[in-house]
Amino acid sequence: MSALLWLAAAIVLVVAEMFGGELVLLMLAGGAFAAAGVDFVWEAPLWVEGLVFAVVSVLLLVAVRPVAKRHMLTRPAVLMNTEALEGQPAVVTEKVDRHDGRVKIGGDIWSARTMDPAQVIEPGTHVTVVQIDGATAVVWLP
Template sequence: MDIDAWVWWLIGAVGLGIPLVLTAMPEFGMFSVGAVAGAVTAALGFGIVPQVLVFVVVSVALIAVVRPIAARHRDGRPQHASGIDALKGRQAVVLERVDVGGGGRIKLAGEIWSARALDSGQTFEPGDQVDVVEIDGATAVVM
């Protein structure tokens, strides 16, 4: 029993699709699309040289064009901070005197937090605006 060339290309496409699913490497998907293009070329009756050329050209073109676009989208995606990381850098209002010893209170993101000053010489009075530098346990370190 003789299997047509286009069937072999489709088997190759599926074979290249499996590592795509297992490793999440998009390059395998691009090679798989190239193999499908090779299958179409074979189904149209072209010889092995045009089939391989179509496979190579389509695969390389996809890698050359799609990969940079995907990388640009991945790198351009804003990273959203959550939890205490989202509180760093925010402004708060002093409710009770804050100094380096702690014991003070601030209103941060609508909640009351204990706070201490970052530097030993700093003191903040009620009503002052402060910047949250870090969160140390349940205490906001401010400046």
């Protein structure tokens, strides 16, 4: 009978974890699942189940939670939006100088200016996008 109580407690802890996200309640739910398993298999006294709950919960909190948190917080470096355009090749469609111009980057036309203020780049020239400044691509002729 207490196995059902441990399972109910574990389910409540898992649901509560969904709202918190710190993985503490999930580790406690693991302890509750272990206590339910001990009761189901051996029909142990309540104090043994409580001890199993405490030991497994502490082990999960100390050993598993830091590793899980580290994996949750580290994401692969995927460049998104304008960050992905830096370093990309482009083709000049309208003359680019230090003030104005147009380039085609991956099928899209962008306003552009040169990185070197003295440089003027003619249409048809292949350039490299150095950075995106607002809605303007700063380009460089290698």
